[in-house]
Amino acid sequence: MLDKLRLSIAKASGKSASLLSKVGPGGGGNIPGYVFSRVGDNESISSLASELKYGSILVTGTNGKTTTTTLLIKLISQDVQIRRSYENNTIHSILTAMLKQDGDLGVFEYGIRNKEFGIPDKVQKLIDPVGVVYTTISPEHSQVNNVKNSFLAYYSAKTLLSKEMKRGVIVANCDDPRTALIGLNKEKDVHVNYFGINITDIEDFDSKPIKCPNCGEILKYSHNFLNHRGFYSCECGFKRPEPNVKLVGAELNPDSWKLSIEGDLYNYAISKNVQFSLELNVPPFGLHNIYNTLASITAYASFTPKVENIEKSVKNIFDNLDMSFIPPGRFEIISYDNKHIGIGQGDNGDAVKVNAMFIKPYCKDSVEFIFTTPDEYEDDIFRDQYEVVKSLNPDHVIVVPGRKSIDKAREYYEIIKKDFETADFYPLDYEEMDKRIEKLTELAKESKYETIIMTGCGEEQAMWESIKRNFINR
Known part of the structure; x- marks a missing residue:
């Protein structure tokens, strides 16, 4: 009482x-x-x-959380009323959505950078989710409040969000050995539905050795899609599990992409497997959004109570998709004055790699890279980002502070100038953001190069979205 x-x-x-x-x-x-x-x-x-009839789904990972959550909400809200929230890093955000909204199912993004602030074990215990979706896990977000945390601690914190689950479904990226291991370790307790790419047309241009999350030895890759994502195995016996939802075909044209997807997975609402086959026409939205598409479709098919609608509902959303679905400030390629200009946030090495792979097919002639740098205490991020800059081998580089410190940006510029002698530096002040946005827009518009990529660190809306709106009306 x-x-x-x-x-x-x-x-x-x-x-x-x-x-x-x-x-x-x-x-x-x-x-x-x-x-x-x-x-x-x-x-x-x-x-x-x-009180939620169908329970709650939590979406986590290093990259792709917001877009996957957005797509999942579009899909599953066709079948059931939901309570939802984006970009959550506290349990208070989830509780707010539960209090203020109506619905039988919860879909909540939940970012975790460490155990202390993210309290993933407590969130799992109190919310008791029926689903946890893992997009991908990499070291880029392991820094909190200018303190570099152990990647193992960061990985452990992500794992805790589902570690004590005894019901429901985990959705995991099988191309990512870190999320795959989380799934494999939970198969004895809950159902696990994996998603991944099953074609070799897509290939990374600069992959690095990756340690096995199970034993610590170097993984053997027969194919790399993007950084640590690919076909892998280890002498300890750990290997990529077979995906339940997989990309089996892709026609990647400049103006539109055709994706062929097959699925055979466990649906929690009806307690049995369902199968589906999809032919989707989507905008050319980049490799990272292929993964976000697979993640959202897998999660949707795992939890919708209306399994007979899966193929129709997925096609309804994706065949009518335009680039407005991506979160503010994220990377897009814009046609302007006979040039291709890629603009958007790339606040870690993985994100810059994704952006570079997105624009690489357009880099047929001259290329300029406008790089917005990280800040103090972010040397690791710079090193990862700069490896991508070098791999793309642009004809010209412009360096601009992406965050606050002009002195640190100049330090990064001096490193870049050793490899790119003609590189230019613009010490644009963070406190005069309007002037920074105006100058970055001007640099892209007046560039003499045929392809321009402008990415790196910076505020999603305060900087990147404002720059994009100088090119796009929506």
């Missing part, structure tokens, strides 16, 4: 808090969930989460 009363009071308090001004822990959007958790207790949180 007291528990029910406490839950009711916590709910009322949380909903009332949404009327307050938008200040408080984690930003204004978190206030209702924050107040709910303070007035209630752990049992109140679990009770609130249990």
Whole structure:
């Protein structure tokens, strides 16, 4: 009786808090969930989460979380009313969505950079998700508050989000050995549906040795798609599991892509396997979004209660997709004045690699790379990003601070100038963001090169989206 009363009071308090001004822990959007958790207790949180008829799905990973969540929401909201949220790094954001929205299923992005701030084990215990989706895991986001954390600790924190699951489905990228191992280790407890690429037409242009997440030895790759994603095996017996949802064909043309996808996976809602075959026509949105497409389709087919709609619903979303689905500030290729200009955030080495692979087919003649640098304490990020710059071998490089420190950007520029003697440096001030945006736009528009890639660090909306809007009306 007291528990029910406490839950009711916590709910009322949380909903009332949404009327307050938008200040408080984690930003204004978190206030209702924050107040709910303070007035209630752990049992109140679990009770609130249990009110969702079909449970909750959490989407996590290093890259691809927001886009995968966006696509999954588009897909599954055709079949069931959902509660949803994006770009979450606190349990308060999830609770806020649960309090303020109606729906039988929760779809929540959940970013985790370490155990202390992300509390993944606590989130798993209290929310008790029926699904956890792993996009990909790499070292780029293991730095928190200018402190470089161990990648093993970062990887462990991601693992904790599903480690104690005893029901539901884990969706994992089988091309990524790190997410694949999470899935393999949980097959004894829950169903695991893997997604991946099953063609060799797509190939990385600069792959590096990758350690086996199971034993620490170097993995053997027969094919690399992108960085650590590919066909791999190890002498310890660990190897890439077969995907349940797989890309089996791709026609990648400049104006549109045709993707052939086959699926045979376990559906949690009906407790049995379902099969499907898809031919999708999508915009040329880059290799990373092929993975996001596979992840979202796998998650959708794993949890929709209307399995008879899978093929129709997926085609309805993807055949009508345009580039507006990508989150603000993400990389796009724009045609301008007989030039191809790729613009968007690439705040780590993996993201810059993805952007470079996206624009590489357009790099037939002269190429200019406008590189926006990381900040202080981000030398590891710079090294990974700069390896991609060198691999693309542009005819000219322009260096601009991507974050705050002009001195650090100049230090990075001096390193770049050793390899690219004609490189230029523009010390554009972070505090004068409008001028920085104006100058970066001008550099791209007035470039004499036929292909320009502008990527690196910088604020998603405050910088990258503003630059793109100087080229795109939407």
